[in-house]
Amino acid sequence: MLRPTLSVAATGAALLLLSGCVANNPTADAEHTAITVDSSSDACAIDTETAPSGNVRFTVKNSGDQVTEFYLLAGDGLRIVGEVENIGPGISRDLVVQARPGDYYTVCKPGMIGAGIGKAAFTVTDSGHDFEADADLTAQVATANTNYAAYVKDQIAQLVAGTDAFAAAYVAGDDEEARALYAPTRVHWERVETVAESFGDLDPMLDLREADLEEGQEWTGWHAIEKDLWPADAEPGFAAYTPEQRQALAAKLVADTATLNEKVQVLEFTLDMQTNGAIGLMDEVASGKVTGEEEFWSHTDLWDFQANVDGATVLYGGVRDILLAKDADLAATLDTEFAALQTLLDAQRDGDGFRLYTELSPAEIRAFSDQVNALGEPLNQLTATLVLN
Secondary structure, three states, X not given: OOOOOOOHHHOXXXXXXXXXXXXXXXXXXXXXXXXXXXXXXXXXEEOOOEEEOEEEEEEEEEXXXXXXXXXXXXXXXOOEEEEEEEEOOOOEEEEEEEEOOEEEEEEEOHHHOOOOEEEEEXXXXXXXXXXXXXXXXXXXXXXXXXXXXXXXXXXXXXXHHHHHHHHHHHHOOOHHHHHHHHHHHHXXXXXXXXXXXXXXXXXXXXXXXXXXXXXXXXXXXXXXXXXXXXXXXXXXXOOOOOHHHHHHHHHHXXXXXXXXXXXXXXXXXXXXXXXXXXXXXXXXXXXXXXXXXXXXXXXXXXXXXXXXXXXXXXHHHHHHHHHHHHOHHHHHXXXXXXXXXXHHHXXXXXXXXXXXXXXXXXXXXXXXXXXXXXXXXXXXXXXXXXXXX
């Protein structure tokens, strides 16, 4: 879900306002094209507006004083081809993509909501690049892509079924049943959340938080219903939704989820989409789950946390054999850090679910935050290691 990011190192910081594009010649070699992005308090200076097809590395340096992010969008200006988030002041992070020939856009999104600013055209010319992995790894890559596509379709199918049951309970006024179904159903969304984000406005229609609303924007989706189901933590004077409002919200949630299901049926994946997806899911943990801001009223953040980790683990597992052939040390580090994070999550289990996030101690929250950071650093090397090496 595209939302304001609060990194552990810069909690409370707003995102950079970025704009502008400076043309130049990128640095290129036989392995990839290197492009730099200088992100300051009032500009987004990209050193080229074009690149040859193949492996492209955007190195985004934050020279400002607030957290920022950078996106590469498809030619429709909506679908996310690649993104890099949680770039703190003075920090550089890489976005590595296997860029096919075509028209794209680069954009920065202050607040991680809306259309963003500084949207600029970016062209990938046809270099004749093969896009095939090394011959001995081609079959492994194809298998990993096929298996992940099947996983996504399965998770969304389960989301459809769960959403139908949840919406029926909500419309019928069976709030106890709807509350019981809320977190277990949302895990199917959270496991493949970065895939849903690639479909433009569909993601905010389903998962936008109230704090992220723009002026005049209609609020729909899971969190709009969440507030109505857990009104105790709502603002004073909050009025429960009318039956008509419930019906409208539930109908749209069901319809938008069905649309998502249709879209993923024809979705194909590449190696960089998988690895960047794993990185993106852990960014979701860092930006919302570990801060307790995702489930503002239900406090079921640990269900979401586990689901994001589930999805990242599946993505990593699909490419792990390929990584072993290229960087066994990085694979060992990732194995260790994923296991350590899972151990922390397992300690918070309560029956079939988890403790509420509000029940965690500051020390427990800090332990989660530290371990998310410990995993995030080596995970951010995954795409470059697999695609560029």
